Amino acid sequence: MAETVTLTIDDRQITAPKEMVVIEAARRAGIEIPYYCYHPYLSIAGNCRMCLVEIEKAPKLQIACSIEVTEGMVVHTGSKNVLDARAGVMELLLINHPLDCPICDQAGECRLQEYSLAHGSGTSRFEHEKHHGRKNVDLGRHIVFDEERCIKCTRCVRFCDEVSKTGELALLNRGDETIIGVFPGHRLDNAYSGNTVDICPVGALTLKEFRFRSRVWFLEQTPSICPGCARGCNVTVWAREDRIYRFTPRENPEVNKVWMCDEGRLSYLPLVARERLLEPLMDGEPVRLQDAVDRAANLLGGVGERAPRVGVVASPRATLEDLALLRRLCEATSATDGIPRFERGEDDDLLIRKDKTPNLAGARLLGFERPAAEVLREAAEGKIDVLYVMDEDLFSPAADSDEGDLARRAARKVRALIVHASFRDRVPSQAAVVLPAAVYGEYEGTYINFEGRAQRVRASMRRAGRSRTHLAILSAVAQRAGWGEWAREPSDVWKEAQALAAPLSGIGYDDVGTDGVMITGKGESG
Amino acid sequence: MSEPILLANIGEPDSQTLEKYRSSGGYEGLRRAISDMSPADVVEEVKKSGLRGRGGAGFPTGVKWGFVPKDSSKPRYFICNADESEPGTFKDRLLMEQDPHAVLEGIIIGSYAIGAREAFLYIRGEFADSYRAMAAAIDEAKHASLLGMKILGSSYSLEIHLFRGAGAYICGEETGLMESIEGKRGHPRLKPPFPAAVGLFGCPTNINNVETVANVPLILRKGAPWYAEIGCERNTGPKLYCLSGHVKRPGVYEAPLGVRLHDLIYEHAGGMWRQGLKLKAVIPGGSSTPVLRADESDIDMDFDSVAKAGSLLGSAGVIVMDETACMVDSLLNILKFYAHESCGQCTPCREGCNWLVKIVRSIEDGKGKSADIDLVENVAGNIMGKTICPLGDAVAMPAQSFVRKFRHEFEEHVRLKGCPLKGAH
Structure with missing residues (x-):
């Protein structure tokens, strides 16, 4: 336990760790001190002056973001001096601000709006020409900058200096001509640039992929996990009417602090752009779901002939629960199994993992260790009769190494190919049965990240068309194949997963919570 | 008018040369400090003199030197702030241009007192003559073993870096100046921490105005008691006053701290520049200090008296305005x-x-x-x-x-x- 001090904030006795700044000590005690430039994961700049508070015995108001708590300190956050100072700062921040809220993307989540309501005076005494700046400045691949809205809090500059460590941004010029800018010939194009938009407290930095798409108050927020790589950054999914509009990072000090990479942030875009498979297919023709399930069950069960040799290719993008049922399918059919890798680039020092799937560790926990290539090679060599593939991206021409090529060869060779597919574009024409699978955002379950942390992914949309979750598809096939009644709810399947994977014992489905839970003894093994 | 002390060399031929400076006792203060006194003794001597910082705040110099921690494992730095930019202020420039060795000796003594092995002299960019004079003085001092390795044969060594500003007033603010030396934008830092603990390059740092350091050789040469006799209570020593505006003879004038403001205006500077026009207002300490009406302006020009009158002595940049000033x-x-x-x-x-x-x-x-x-x-x-x-x-x-x-x-x-x-x- 760190050393603590006792201080008084607004007549309340508060105990806080030594070296904590007043603004944090107050926040933990439920006392809100307004601020713009302060950010708990960045260095202290102290430039906005919004958090000025009165500290007894100090000769003048002090900024709560930089003053550390001391024993016996007495702080007033609501005295007349403090309220006047805040109103003064609010007025000054707005004199050159365009007040273009009706066309500003930040509306609804803007600190200027919120604090104007809480701490502003309602009117301005400024009657002169405002200082004008450039609009729609193209700062980088994803970022647009509005000079006039900027309040020069320098959070974005500090982010690029301290977190992404790429240093593209700086303050330029002086006085009220001060602006944020990039160095000549450079652009704000680092792998984490979208975070500058999140931390911009006003509408100065906006994301090209989200701006003008929706008012934020129309969007429903769901706490979930980014599916873009093995880090499993905690995110909030913002959706409306079965469509995802954006991901924003959600704080988890153990996983991603409050950041996420641009690639993960935009990983929902293919969900919108790619054409969904909305109905089951048999030999390329749309059919009823029941017929497709029957056919799959028959092929796997080998009705009327000797048991087929089954090969299963699991997906590290499926949830732990999906994979638990797939494991049962493997057992029921005595299948040989494998798992593909979707890797690109290199791990970096911050968040990005080269494993571009969210649940490889979960798949391994359930015994999916063998490389998919081995199963596919067997299939391509005619040693497998029925190939059951959980993720049609296996067939992607872009799939890494030989896997895509092997998969396409295997598809041509096997007697029957059964595929769970969410999109139309990569389904091989040879597939005997294609079962329409729900996409990210339509299902709930558990991912285990590369560090062995189980995290909960949640649904924020209804399933499209006649698509079903992997769980529903697998349990329907099991039922038709006569393997018994399998659980379909993730929380029930979790118990089955526990039976299959010892490290999960003692951890309930709900224990995963919003912050995740470490699975003991399970880390990345290679 | 008393004999000038700080400006004794000014106006003499070759006043900027080492030979001339030494002929009137120059570097005797340094010799005494280094051969007869410990750094702590020097700090004590400056404390006893009562010298207060001439940059504007008037903080006791010796006390400030004492703030630099002696047990730090990091290097300590001494900075002389020569970024004189406050409108109405032009005294440091005169010292650097015409008596650079006095400034240099003060820097060396101050550096010795706080245990600095490196010192920085940050000169306002526009002060080309000051820069040239100081650079020449540093060269001369090095050749005479007054600077560099083993000063005057002692174990004490000091390197001085000359640094020219690039034209921003804010770089005269002590932490903005440090940022500037570090190659960054001249943005003042949050305080605390203060420079004595975390200053230049994150190391303990002491920063002093040009006029302040120019006083130090006098104190060491002639002793704190002699120095403390000049001026008035709690405001000791000679002071440079910069007279500008509607006076007959604008310029830098030396007088003991506590000189009457009206003496400066009417005696030293010769009174109003045009016959028949009356004094309307005076800014006593550079353009940032509160203005005084004519009827408030017959005051003593020391730190405490000007504060009592509702303004500040500041940099002693006295800006005089007659009735024609709007x-x-x-x-x-x-x-x-x-x-x-x-x-x-x-x-x-x-x-x-x-x-x-x-x-x-x-x-x-x-x-x-x-x-x-x-x-x-x-x-x-x-x-x-x-x-x-x-x-x-x-x-x-x-x-x-x-x-x-x-x-x-x-x-x-x-x-x-x-x-x-x-x-x-």
Whole structure:
């Protein structure tokens, strides 16, 4: 336990760790001190002056973001001096601000709006020409900058200096001509640039992929996990009417602090752009779901002939629960199994993992260790009769190494190919049965990240068309194949997963919570 | 008028040379410090002298030197702030141009006192002559073993880095200056931590004004008791006063601390520049200090007396205004300077300075309303004491004092819809 001090904030006795700044000590005690430039994961700049508070015995108001708590300190956050100072700062921040809220993307989540309501005076005494700046400045691949809205809090500059460590941004010029800018010939194009938009407290930095798409108050927020790589950054999914509009990072000090990479942030875009498979297919023709399930069950069960040799290719993008049922399918059919890798680039020092799937560790926990290539090679060599593939991206021409090529060869060779597919574009024409699978955002379950942390992914949309979750598809096939009644709810399947994977014992489905839970003894093994 | 002490060499032929400086006792102070005294003894001697910082704040120099921790594992740095930029102030420049060895000796003694092995002299970019004079003095001192390795045969060594500013007033603020030396934008730092603990390159640092360090050789050469006899109680030593504005003989004048302001104006500077025109106002300590009306201005020019009169001795840049000066226009001129020099880092100064310019300009141009007069005071109040560095106060203090003391002139502008003194001078 760190050393603590006792201080008084607004007549309340508060105990806080030594070296904590007043603004944090107050926040933990439920006392809100307004601020713009302060950010708990960045260095202290102290430039906005919004958090000025009165500290007894100090000769003048002090900024709560930089003053550390001391024993016996007495702080007033609501005295007349403090309220006047805040109103003064609010007025000054707005004199050159365009007040273009009706066309500003930040509306609804803007600190200027919120604090104007809480701490502003309602009117301005400024009657002169405002200082004008450039609009729609193209700062980088994803970022647009509005000079006039900027309040020069320098959070974005500090982010690029301290977190992404790429240093593209700086303050330029002086006085009220001060602006944020990039160095000549450079652009704000680092792998984490979208975070500058999140931390911009006003509408100065906006994301090209989200701006003008929706008012934020129309969007429903769901706490979930980014599916873009093995880090499993905690995110909030913002959706409306079965469509995802954006991901924003959600704080988890153990996983991603409050950041996420641009690639993960935009990983929902293919969900919108790619054409969904909305109905089951048999030999390329749309059919009823029941017929497709029957056919799959028959092929796997080998009705009327000797048991087929089954090969299963699991997906590290499926949830732990999906994979638990797939494991049962493997057992029921005595299948040989494998798992593909979707890797690109290199791990970096911050968040990005080269494993571009969210649940490889979960798949391994359930015994999916063998490389998919081995199963596919067997299939391509005619040693497998029925190939059951959980993720049609296996067939992607872009799939890494030989896997895509092997998969396409295997598809041509096997007697029957059964595929769970969410999109139309990569389904091989040879597939005997294609079962329409729900996409990210339509299902709930558990991912285990590369560090062995189980995290909960949640649904924020209804399933499209006649698509079903992997769980529903697998349990329907099991039922038709006569393997018994399998659980379909993730929380029930979790118990089955526990039976299959010892490290999960003692951890309930709900224990995963919003912050995740470490699975003991399970880390990345290679 | 007493004999000059600080300016004794000024105006002499070759005053900037080492030979001339040594002929009148130069570097004797350094010799005494290094051969006879420990660094702690030097700090004690300066404390006893009562020397207060001449940069503006008037903080006791010896006490400040004592703040530098002796047990730090990091290097300690001594900085001499020669970024003299406050409007109405031009004393440091004179010392550097004409008596550079006095400045240099002071830096060496100060560095020895705090245990610095490296010192920085940060010279305002426009001061080309000062730079040349100081660079030449450093060369001479090195050749004479007064600087560099093993000074005067002792075990003490010191390297001095000359650093030229690039034209920003804010780099005269001590932490803005350190940022500038480090190659960054001249943005003042949050305090605490203070430079004595975390200064240049994150190391313990002591920073002193040019005039302050120029006093140090005198103290070491002639002793603290001698020095403490000059001036008045708690305000010891000689002081350089910069007289400018509507006086006959503008310039730098030396007098003991506590000299009467009217003596400076009417004796040293020869009185009002034009016959028959009366004194209207005086800014006693550089443009950032509160203005005094003529009837408030017959005061002693020491730190405590000027503060008692409601202003500050500051850099002792005495700006004198006669009846032809429009106080609205004068304020506008001051505000424009600070709006231009605001670093833009913190909200009140960045946004407030130029707003003040806009309001006061509209009053001067005859477009002001009477509510604007209160607005000037109020906006200045929203800057005062709420900024990262003292530049905010430097703009707020003149704004508030001009309006409070010459409110009738502002009202007259509003009433007449224009400046009654336009073209009067």
